[in-house]
Amino acid sequence: MNPFAYSRPASLADTVNELAGSSRSRIIAGGTNLIDLMKENVERPAQLIDINRLPFSTIDELPDGGLRLGALVTNADTAYHPLVEQRYPLLSQTILAGASPQLRNMATNGGNLFQRTRCYYFYDTSMPCNKRAATNNGPGGCAAYGGYNRIHAILGTTDDTNGQSSCVATYPSDMAVALTALDAVVQVTGPNGDRSIPMADFHRLPGAEPWRDNTTQPGEVVTAIDLPTRGFPDHYTYIKVRDRSSYAFALVSVAVGLEMDGDVVRDARIALGGVAHKPWRKSEAEQLLIGKTLSPETIRPVADALLAGARGYGHNDFKIELAHRAIIRAVLKSGLDNGAVE
Amino acid sequence: MIGKPISRVDGPEKVTGQAKYAAEFNVPDLTYGVVVSSTITKGTITRIDTSKALALDGVLEVFTHKNRPKTAWFDMSYKDQDSPPGSPFRPLHNDQVKYNGQPIALVVAETFEVARYAATLVEIDYDPEPCETDLLKHLHEARDPKSGVANLFKPLPPKPRGDSAAAYANAPVSMSARYIHGMQHHNPMEMFATTVEYGRNGHLTIYDKTQGATNSQLYVTQAFNLSFDQVRVISPYVGGGFGSGLRPQYQLFLAVMAARALERSVRVSLTRQQMWSFGHRPATVQNIRLAANADGTLAAVEHEAIAETSQFEDYTETVVNWTGKLYDCANSTLSYKVKSLDMYSPLDMRAPGGVTGVHAIECAIDELAYNAGIDPLDFRFKNYSEKDWTEKDKPFSSKELRACFTQGAERFGWSNRTPEPRSMRRGHTLIGWGMATGIWDANQVPARAEAVLTVNGKLRVSSATADIGTGTYTIMTQIAAELLGMPLENVIFRLGDTDMPLAPIQGGSWTAATVGSAVKVTCEALAKKLFKLARKMPGSPLASADFTDVFFANSHIRLRRDPSVAVPLQAIVDQNGGRAISETGTSLPNMLKQKDYSRSAHAAAFVEVEVDEDFGTVVVTRAVSAVAAGRILNPKTARSQIIGGMVWGISSALQEESVMDHRYGRYMNQNLAEYHIPVCADVRDLDVIFVEEVDDIVNPLGVKGVGEVGLVAMPAAIANAVFHATGKRIHDLPIQLDRLL
Known part of the structure; x- marks a missing residue:
């Protein structure tokens, strides 16, 4: 761990100024991921900017009927908030499928969006990793590409035959999978003012810049996450398939929200976690469900469309079939009963 | 007191x-040492630049192979009570890297924070060489292990008997399979750490995480050429051991080295990641062929194991002998081989070898029973062994395994099982029931203890043993309280200090038998001494009594025929001029009594699993372990031991594995987020039965240890339940969901 400066700006404007001032500044809120990364020398910030006293710790109703989740509200407080439980049970249940109670008590909504991959090679600074190499922290290349990649991505990866410019990391959040399905919008403030980023555009695929996890610009601070009116409270499911019953990251997860007209699907949202560098959604796949009654046969083409182009890297080959099965189960479950988490 | 469920x-x-x-x-x-670990597996250190680290304020020294103080010359000096044959690893010995994570430098600073930062500034260049760490690639190079003192308690396989190959070929029913499990690391909650207090004239008081204070003392005195009175090791509490503390780990060496060189007190703590930088349960490959006659009796048994070891020591486990102890087949071939790889020496890990070998044989027996069309439990009754052919056909000193089978099956409801695989289900969930046998050694080794009746009439008993969370403090207090008829609150048991009477490392499930026997003989000797003093007291009501005429109760010596005639223990101390009365004692195993018997604890585990048909996720919904382990000193702490073993069984079967990237020889999941062990939600309904077992041969207390036997049967019982649920035989562990998709 390196020596670092610590500051606690009094305002959002000061925060943005300090953050924009140095590329080696990091915001700290709950610290549940950043501190681990610092202990392992993956993150070596010169400055920690503590934003815990900024006024983003509330959940408020929006005029259009949506809900604004403050960036500093903890995951636990969000999951157990009455309005979230009532209107967005998918989000509530998804948050509770993640981490452990201790972590959820500390972790914030904003921080959740910035948690970094669990790729083993990313965490080990002696290993080749294109995510780290950009910050002069260890050798370049992608050790996961030809290595132990059981937890790695099957969609949207960057790969080449020798792994030199590859990145097959996943983004590990559960919460973000539900936020993506719900069409949430992230509110940020930066040196150039405020802007809104739809969840689908917030995280990014590795492309040629695998070190960039998301589309925020230098100096930008997440202040809130807005949920639109539609929360799919009647038909939803989050299925998280993992190696133990709790405190394990998803190998594959599926968040589903449906609107039903009797037996017929009127609207559908399906997002996958654990399979890509961002929560994975394809509206053309969702369209295939509209107007259909639910059965494995009607859902199968949807799963095929969502997983089109998926490829394994050896240890994670099983994820393609597992994701397929999880999608079918989750959609069926959302339609048949009022949903729940598995 | 003995046999009561006393809380810790x-x-x-x-x-x-x-x-x-x-x-x-x-x-x-105090100063603080932080270890710099190698990032290559094999090669030569060509350059170490410590200048940036040394330039930091507060850094006292950076020790490397270049500037380390001189330590003992001979290999012998680095051996400890649990050393396998070979040449022990010496930290900072020279420029050679022998395994990934090897300590390369120790940075010592005035604060932990500075030491940790300075450690990141040490620059190291290597000339790496290709490394070999993948056992599966080198099976053909397996060889017989060197044997040594370690094999006294970990015997190598006996010679084959009969003709297993011919019997296998001619039998009507058979099976053959290969079983593989990967590496595991102990990962107790408490990371390895040593605090060395540098005293007057260089006297060292060492607070060490160890399963044997005397072992750490021995190692330090030898490696640094010190006398026993210059080194005191103290270890009153151990935050989990599981075998990892059976050998002194390198932080002890480094902390002592730095303290002596700097003439300062030094603490060295390892990080969680560095908990992967010394011993592990070795990856092991096993091949089994079994055959049965038409009536279901075993016709042929072949069990071969190949395990990895380091390039410098031949660590061995008893893997295949259990098969011979459990199944007395006239045509049996047992074999055990090792392969040296570029890694640290493996290290005993809870039920070492037992959990490995019994998993394979008990899965194989299940498969053979199915092939023979016989219920797996009936098959075990049919092939129940009354003698141990691996130990010259000796009978067992006691073996209530039959009662374990019967009582376990009854509690579990085994008779309601439908034998066909995939015959029990709830919705998407396949249900399976499986069972297996467990076995573990019941050893006793020499130990000493001291018992003191203190000036205020309390009893203080001590022995330099350890309590790694198993309940040693509690059961020794109970034994002492019982023998001297004193209330628990007036009895103090102390341990973990080399100033106390000698005890061996705490391992092998032998501590209850070993230290318990020492406490027993010592307290008995003290009782006699107290009685003699009581008799000599002026006007003593016991003046004409013999020792056999009295008993100890309520802190009095009382006459059997009239318990109201009594002498208070406090009065004896008072009469002794107010001086404490003490006695020391040594217990040795009674070889004459033991030599004609094979001595083991036994268990049977019955398990229910639920397997998600689509996702392959497995949950152990309930399990019953029936255990025959002689006399149970404390059913509460003993139950906790068995439950802990059962949870580890779930871990071994379904979750736990240290994954190495063999291209680099480096572990990839070296933290507790990615190295999976069960969380509370994975642990459902676990039930323990202790069956009645009387054994006056194993040791004077009639106790067999329970630290390991609770684990041994579980992985096979779970794997067999998974087969019953799914129809799939998964031979390799852990059974992660992708193996069942």
Whole structure:
């Protein structure tokens, strides 16, 4: 761990100024991921900017009927908030499928969006990793590409035959999978003012810049996450398939929200976690469900469309079939009963 | 007192944070050492630049192979009570890297924070060489292990008997399979740490995380050429061991080295990641062929194991002998081989070899029973062994395994099982029931103890053993209280200090038998001494009594024929001029009694699993372990031991594995987020039965240890339940969901 400066700006404007001032500044809120990364020398910030006293710790109703989740509200407080439980049970249940109670008590909504991959090679600074190499922290290349990649991505990866410019990391959040399905919008403030980023555009695929996890610009601070009116409270499911019953990251997860007209699907949202560098959604796949009654046969083409182009890297080959099965189960479950988490 | 479910006497200290662990002893002017670990597996260190680290304020020294102080020359000096044959690893010995994570430098600074930062500034260049760490690639190079003292308690396989190959070929029913499990690391909650207090004239008081204070003392005196009176090792509490503390680990060497060189007190704590930088349960490959006659009796048994070891020591486990102990087949071939790879020497890990070998044989027996069309439990009754052919056909000193089978099956409801695989289900969930046998050694080794009736009439008993969370404090207190007829609150048992009478390392499930026997003989000797003094007291009501005429109760010596005639223990101390009365004793195993018997604890595990048909996720919904382990000193702490073993069984079967990237020879999941062991949600309904077992041969207390036997049967029982649920035989562990898709 390196020596670092610590500051606690009094305002959002000061925060943005300090953050924009140095590329080696990091915001700290709950610290549940950043501190681990610092202990392992993956993150070596010169400055920690503590934003815990900024006024983003509330959940408020929006005029259009949506809900604004403050960036500093903890995951636990969000999951157990009455309005979230009532209107967005998918989000509530998804948050509770993640981490452990201790972590959820500390972790914030904003921080959740910035948690970094669990790729083993990313965490080990002696290993080749294109995510780290950009910050002069260890050798370049992608050790996961030809290595132990059981937890790695099957969609949207960057790969080449020798792994030199590859990145097959996943983004590990559960919460973000539900936020993506719900069409949430992230509110940020930066040196150039405020802007809104739809969840689908917030995280990014590795492309040629695998070190960039998301589309925020230098100096930008997440202040809130807005949920639109539609929360799919009647038909939803989050299925998280993992190696133990709790405190394990998803190998594959599926968040589903449906609107039903009797037996017929009127609207559908399906997002996958654990399979890509961002929560994975394809509206053309969702369209295939509209107007259909639910059965494995009607859902199968949807799963095929969502997983089109998926490829394994050896240890994670099983994820393609597992994701397929999880999608079918989750959609069926959302339609048949009022949903729940598995 | 003996046999009562007493709560842990050390419980209040532990839950209130009063119990101190090795890294929590704060001594004046302490300095802090942080270890720099190698990032290559094999090769030569060509350059170490410590200048940036040394330039930091507060850094005292950076020790490397270039500047380390001189230590003992001979290999012998680095051996400890648990050393396998070979040449022990010496930290900072020279420029050679032998395994990934090897300590390369120790940075010592005035604060932990500075030491940790300085450690990142040490620059190291290597000339790496290709490394070999993948056992599966080198099976054809397996060889017989060197044998040594370690094999006294970990025997190598006996010679084959009969003609297993011919019998296998001619039998009507058979099976053959290969079983593989990967590496595991102990990962106790408490990381390895040593605090060395540098005293007057260089005297060292060492607070060490160890399963044997005397072992650490032995190692330090030898490696640094010191006398026993210059080194005191203290280890009152151990935050989990599981075998990892059976050998002194390198932080002990480094802390002592630095303390002596700097003439300062030094603490060295390892990180969680560095908990992967010494011993592990070795990856092992096993091949089994079994055959049965038409009536279901075993016709042929072949069990071969190949395990990895380091390039410098031949670590061995007893893997295949269990098969011979459990199944007395006239045509049996057992074999055990090792392959040296570029890694640290493996290290005993809870039920070493037992959990490995019994998993394979008990899965194989299940498969053979199915092939023979016989219920797996009936098959075991049919092939029940009354003698141990691996030990010259000796009978067992006691073996209530039949009662384990019967009582376990009854509690579990085994008779309601439908034998066909995939015959029980609820919705998407396949249900399976499986069972297996467990076995573990019941050894006793020499130990000493001291018992003191203190000036205020309390009993203080001590022995330099350890309590790794198993309940040693509690059961020794119970034994002492019972023998001297004193209430528990007036009895104090102390351990973990080399100033106390000698005890061996705490392992092999032998501590209850070993230290318990020492406490017994010592307290009996003290009782006699007290009686003699009581008789000599002026006007003693016991003046004409013999020792056999009295008993000890309520802190009095009382006459059997009239318990109201009594002498208070306090009065004996008072009469002794107010001086404490003490006695020391040594217990040795009674070889004459033991030599004609094979001595083991036994168990049977019955398990229910639920397997998600689509996702392959497995949950152990309930399990019953029936255990025959002689006399149970404390059903509460013993039950906790068995439950802990069962949870580890779930872990071994379904979750736990250290994954190495063999291209680099480096572990990839070296933290507790990615190295999976069960969380509370994975542990459902676990039930323990202790069956009645009387054994006056194993040791004077009639006890067999329970630290390991609870684990041994579980992985096979779970794998067999998974087969019953799914129809799939998964031979390799852990059974992660992708194996069942």
